[in-house]
Amino acid sequence: MSARIFCVANQKGGVGKTTTTVNLAAGLAKVGQRVLMIDLDPQGNATMGSGIDKRKLEMSVYDVLLESASITEARVRSEKCGYDVLGSNRDLAGAEVELVEVERRDKRLKEAIAAVAAEYDFVLIDCPPSLSMLTLNGLCSAHGVVVPMQCEYFALEGLTDLVNTIKQVHANMNKDLQIIGLLRVMFDPRITLQQQVSEQLKAHFGDKVFNTVIPRNVRLAEAPSYGLPGVVFDPNARGSQAYVEFAKEMVDRIKKL
Ligand code: ADP
Ligand code: MG
Secondary structure: OOOEEEEEOOOOOOOOHHHHHHHHHHHHHHOOOOEEEEEOOOOOHHHHOOOOOHHHOOOOHHHHHOOOOOHHHHOEEEOOOOEEEEOOOOHHHHHHHHHOOOOOOOOHHHHHHHOOHHHOOEEEEEOOOOOOHHHHHHHHHOOEEEEEEOOOOOHHHHHHHHHHHHHHHHHHOOOOOEEEEEEEEEEOOOOHHHHHHHHHHHHHHHHHEEEEEEEOOHHHHHHHHHOOOHHHHOOOOHHHHHHHHHHHHHHHHHHOO
């Protein structure tokens, strides 16, 4: 069996993509899955949040995209987190421009992942907050997209661009691609509006909405400053437990794909 590959994407910033990527990776590792986490955001937050210093990376996803390194050469192990990391840092910001000039520019990541796919159960890709060439490389590599979202007033409108991009990639570049699911994050059940938007989401997207809901939980926000996902930093926190539940839900869901 070769790895199932998922992008965590939403073109909005600050919606919980990176938190979801590193905690899902750690949650999957905890339930015995072999995981590669790829940081596709030049900010390198998922790298730092997995305990890997982005300033000290010898090789990164940038080298992989420009084909000066393989994933086998560029990945590092996060021992504390229990998964492998293909890290990123500011170098990656340049890749956007450099990739415009090259052949197969939207397929580079896909080809690189194919070489290591047999070594993993899951590959998770943390996307930048844009629908750029980097995100496109992620979407072209993946079987599916996990979309973290906050249940706010404009949440549904905000999804339209992403859904359209995913449809286009599906039609023209990657027949495998589908939305695996929408993940409600930073959820506060005391806020009536969030409950209402959550109901709207379910009415609109049905079983594309994951059952697991990630609560707003300060421990998840504190964990990155210790270079750890919440799931590792404080396994008993409500948010951490929710992400482990989510990992189990993902394992179940891929069996049905
Ligand atoms: P993105 O990658 O989409 O930009 P982040 O994962 O970096 O978003 O999250 C944005 C901010 O919200 C971060 O400060 C993060 O720690 C915080 N955050 C994310 N999820 C939660 C949560 N469930 N509860 C509390 N804070 C959260
Ligand atoms: Mg991020």
